[in-house]
Amino acid sequence: MSTSSLLAPPIDPAEAEFPHWQRNLYVCLFGSFTTGVAMTLLLPFLPLYLEQLGVQGHAALAQWSGAAFAATFLSAGLAAPLWGRMADRYGRKLMLVRASLGMAITMALIGVVATAWQLVGLRLLAGLVGGYASGSMVLVATQTPKARTGWALGTLSSGFMAGNLLGPLVGGSLPPLIGIRATFFLAGGVIFIAFLATCFLIKEQRPIRQVRPATAAGDQPPRASLWAQIPDRRPVLAMLLTGLLMTLAHMSVEPIITVYIAQLLSPDGQVTWYAGLAMSAGALGNIVAAPRLGQLADRVGYHRVIVGCLLAAAVLLVPQAFVTDVWQLIVLRLLMGAALAGLLPSITSVIRHSVPAAVAGGMLGYATSSQYAGQVAGPLLGGLVGGHIGMRAVFLATSALMVLGAVVAGRAGRAGRRASI
Known part of the structure; x- marks a missing residue:
């Protein structure tokens, strides 16, 4: 960094x-x-x-x-x-x-x-x-x-x-x-x-807490549920899905990457060393790119960066299914980590700007849960698809999910812009 x-x-x-x-x-x-x-x-x-x-x-x-x-x-x-x-x-x-x-x-x-x-x-x-x-x-x-x-x-x-x-x-x-x-x-x-x-x-x-008017009996009226306090839920729901897809894309390859790299190396190759390098490459790309993409999102808009990052990740997943050398995979994982780096700050920013401050913490908590769900679903999906269809299919299936996420995020962004007019 x-x-x-x-x-x-x-x-x-x-x-x-x-x-x-x-x-x-x-x-x-x-x-x-x-x-x-x-x-x-x-x-x-x-x-x-x-x-x-x-x-x-x-x-x-x-x-x-x-x-x-x-x-x-x-x-x-x-x-x-x-x-x-x-x-x-x-x-x-x-x-x-x-x-x-x-x-x-x-x-x-x-x-x-x-x-x-x-x-x-x-x-x-x-x-x-x-x-x-x-x-x-x-x-x-x-x-x-x-x-x-x-x-x-x-x-x-x-x-x-x-x-x-x-x-x-x-x-x-x-x-x-x-x-x-x-x-x-x-x-x-x-x-x-x-x-x-x-x-x-x-x-x-801390924001000044507003006192709610008392009822005739002198009691405070019941507080509205967390979701009921959100004027437009579409951007929030889209971001929850995007967060799930973000971690799913990263984790879907984890169960198969060592076996996949073993197919690219000679029998006496250092499989575990290269596997660790490939896994670390994504994190390194994320570290380098995240502040810059976050700053870009402040200028051009969070939804634009989200859609761009999802599409970039989708494109980078396709050649990973057809690499012929381990270094090609490592470079592509580095670039994919950089592409995914713009998602977390933009997702958090969209949720922060789409909900009242009084419920921001609760909704960001749900966003965290959706990302953990991706960490659980990703390895399961990767293992299932890789074991029954083939390891190359894991990259292609994940790419298709990234495109789906870009479509959902793009529609949510357009709906939000129309609502603000």
Whole structure:
């Protein structure tokens, strides 16, 4: 990530309705980066840790590894709407304080587990009490001048993706030096620093709560449901679908990429090394492109960037099905990561601008859940299509879904423009 991409573009003083927005962004950037590292650092040594906990046999190790890794995303996806609504009611900063402290404690506890069940249980707890990155998206989206929302969310997205990219590298280098359990203690300590920074540096400006008129009996009238408070639901529903497709496109290839690369290499080729490089290439493209595409969306419109990114991803998926060399696949994955980078900040910005501020957190929580649904559905779809039809068909089927998403997002954008006339 270049230094220039982290420097905020000039802002008109008349737009500075949130005087602490840049400081809030950089604290959230640090917290999202550290939690991203913490959530992924166990990937390289997870089977080794399970062996230390008494799991024996390749089949059992594979099953427990899958359960332990997926547990966090399952509970996080289920809890995201709840934490979003709590953020609307009690404040977004409070949710970040809760998430960072909960993650710091949970990561330290993972370092003292004695059984595989305890490990899976704490991974579930990490997803339930965590959510710092998604909470940061809510806070930054609601505490940033609207003209800078895309750039700020793109920068924040880059920080989280950088954490996901570096996490496995940290997890591969630290355990041989300090041990597996000490690695979790260290991760918990770093997240605790993010907790302290969140407590003392983030300044949230809460909107003045409007008092609803009392009924004749003196009681407050019942509050309208979250969806009932949204004037036009079409843009929001389109963005929920787009978020699902975004993560589905990224994750659909994950189950087959190692096997696919093995077909492109000689029998003695370094399959796992090239597979890791291909997976990391997408994250690297995302890190580099996200702030720039977010800034572009602030200028030309969020729906235009969403449609363009979806179509670019669809086009880049097609040649991935017909590559003849592993380096061709790596370059295409890098470009696809850059194309997908514009989606998350634009999706978040559209939802932020389409709903009342009082329910923004709840709706962004639903958006997070839809993205987690894509993380679950993507590997299932990729494994199913790849196993029954062929691995090349995975790329083509995902490309077709990207085109469908572009059509839906384009129609929602046109409907929104007509409504504003």
